[in-house]
Amino acid sequence: MRKWLISLMALVGLAVGIIVSVPAAHAATPNYTITTDTTFPPFEFQTDGGKYRGIDMDMLKEISKRENFTYTLKPMSFNAGVQAVQAGQVDGIVAGMSITDERKSTFDFGTPYYKSGIVMAVSPKSDIKGLSDLKGKTVAAKTGSAGADYAREISKKYGFKVTFFNDSNTMYNDVAIGNTVAAFEDQPVMAYAIKQGTNLKIVTKPAKGNWYGFGVKKAANAELLKKFNAGYDKIVKDGTYDKIVKRYLGDGGYNYKKNAADQTADKTTIWDLVKENQSALLNGLVKTLELTMVGIILAAIWGIFLGILGVMPSKLARGLSTTIIYIFRGLPMLVLAFFIYIGIPNLTGQKIPAFTAGVITLILNEGAYIGAFVSGGFKSVAPGQLEAARSLGLPYGKAMRKVVMPQGVRLIIPSFINQFIITLKDTSILSAIGIIELTQTGTLIIARNLQGFRVWLMIAVLYLIVITLLTWLSNWVEKRIK
Numbered sequence: 001m002r003k004w005l006i007s008l009m010a011l012v013g014l015a016v017g018i019i020v021s022v023p024a025a026h027a028a029t030p031n032y033t034i035t036t037d038t039t040f041p042p043f044e045f046q047t048d049g050g051k052y053r054g055i056d057m058d059m060l061k062e063i064s065k066r067e068n069f070t071y072t073l074k075p076m077s078f079n080a081g082v083q084a085v086q087a088g089q090v091d092g093i094v095a096g097m098s099i100t101d102e103r104k105s106t107f108d109f110g111t112p113y114y115k116s117g118i119v120m121a122v123s124p125k126s127d128i129k130g131l132s133d134l135k136g137k138t139v140a141a142k143t144g145s146a147g148a149d150y151a152r153e154i155s156k157k158y159g160f161k162v163t164f165f166n167d168s169n170t171m172y173n174d175v176a177i178g179n180t181v182a183a184f185e186d187q188p189v190m191a192y193a194i195k196q197g198t199n200l201k202i203v204t205k206p207a208k209g210n211w212y213g214f215g216v217k218k219a220a221n222a223e224l225l226k227k228f229n230a231g232y233d234k235i236v237k238d239g240t241y242d243k244i245v246k247r248y249l250g251d252g253g254y255n256y257k258k259n260a261a262d263q264t265a266d267k268t269t270i271w272d273l274v275k276e277n278q279s280a281l282l283n284g285l286v287k288t289l290e291l292t293m294v295g296i297i298l299a300a301i302w303g304i305f306l307g308i309l310g311v312m313p314s315k316l317a318r319g320l321s322t323t324i325i326y327i328f329r330g331l332p333m334l335v336l337a338f339f340i341y342i343g344i345p346n347l348t349g350q351k352i353p354a355f356t357a358g359v360i361t362l363i364l365n366e367g368a369y370i371g372a373f374v375s376g377g378f379k380s381v382a383p384g385q386l387e388a389a390r391s392l393g394l395p396y397g398k399a400m401r402k403v404v405m406p407q408g409v410r411l412i413i414p415s416f417i418n419q420f421i422i423t424l425k426d427t428s429i430l431s432a433i434g435i436i437e438l439t440q441t442g443t444l445i446i447a448r449n450l451q452g453f454r455v456w457l458m459i460a461v462l463y464l465i466v467i468t469l470l471t472w473l474s475n476w477v478e479k480r481i482k
C-alpha cells in the first residue's frame, strides 16, 4: 500500500513538474508578454482570422519591429490585465489605458499617445438626455476602468446605481436591451462602436479628459518602457503613427465588424458564422479540449490520491484529506483561478503561465470533488467485506486493494463520468484569466459581429457536441472496466 502511495505521489509530482516548468528558451531578441483588452475597438479587437488589430496593436507591432523585440500577446479583460501587470505575470499593458494619478502610484507609463474622455451613451429610444435624468436608475460600466471610477464618483450626486461588466461589448448590449439605462465609456471607443453599428447614442460631452499610455509595473520594466518610447518616437516622426490612426479612424477607415450593421439577422445563418469564424472556433475548441484532458487526468490522479488518503487508518492522513477537500471544494473556481494566476505571483514574483494556472485550478477544484466521491465510494463498500478479508488473514493494505477497492471503483465510475463533464464545462471559467478557450472565443466573435444570439447558440451547440462525445467515450470505457 505504501509503495503504491509513494509511486502515486511521484507521478503527481512529475505531472505537476511538467506543466509548471517554464520553457527556458532564450532567444537573441528579448520577448515580452504584453496584455491587451479582449475587445476595445478601434484600439484592439480580434479579426475573423483570430489576429489582433487596432491602433494599439498596429502601434505595438511597428514599435517592436523598430526596437528589435518580439512579444507574446495575452488578451484578457481590462481589469484582469491590469492585475496581471501588477502580479508580474505580463511585462506590459497596451489597452487604451488612461494615465491617471492613482495608477501612477503602481504603474510607469510611456509617452501619452491618445487623448480621450468619458461619455455616457443610452439607447436611441431613451429619453435620458444627461446625468440629471439618472435618478433612481442603474447604469453600466466596465470593471476597473476610468469610466467606472467616474460613474462611481458621481453616482451619489446624481442618485444612480452602477453595475459592472468585464468587457465593453457586454456592457453595450446590456444597455441596448434595456437592463441598464446608460453606459460610461471612453469617447473614441463609444463613437467608433456606434459608427460600426452598435445601437446606442452618446448624450454627454467627454468628461475627465485623459491620455492613453503604455503601462508597465512601477519600477519593474524600465527597459521595455524605454524601448516602447523610443519606438513610439520613431513611428511618430516617420508618419507611421498617423497612418495607423487614419487606418481606423480616417474616412472609410477599417470596418472591424465587416459590415455587421447590414448583415441583418436573417441573412447570416449559424452555418455562415461557423464558416466565417472557423479558425478562431477551432483554436478555442482545441484549447478547451486540452484544458479538459490535462485537467481531468491530473485531477483524477490527485483526487484518487485524496480519496485513498481519506480511507487510510491513519487519523492524520484522513484529516489531511478532509481538510484539502474542504478548502478546495469550498472555494469558488473563479477565486481559485485568480488566486493562482494573480495572487501567488504577486507574492512570489514568479510568473505562472495562464494555461498552467488554469490546469492547477482544475486539478485542485475538480480533484477535491473526485477525492470526496472516491473516499465515499470506498467507505460505502459494506464494512463486513473488509472484516471478512482481514479475518481470512489478508493484511489491511492488501484487503483494501484486493477486496474493498475493486468494489468501490464500480460504485464511483458514474461519478467520474459526471465529473469529467463538469470539468469540461468548468474550463469556461478560465476565460477570466486570459485563456482563449471556447467561451472566450465566443466573446471575441460577438465583439466583432454583435450577433449575440447566434454566437452563443453556436458556442452552446459546440459544447453540447463535445459533451456528447465525451459521454459516449466515458460510457464505452465504463463498459470495458466493469
Ligand code: GLN
Pocket: 037, 040, 078, 095, 096, 097, 098, 099, 142, 144, 145, 146, 147, 186
Ligand atoms: N481608458 C479606460 C481606462 O484606462 C478604459 C480602458 C479599457 O477599457 N481598455 O480605464
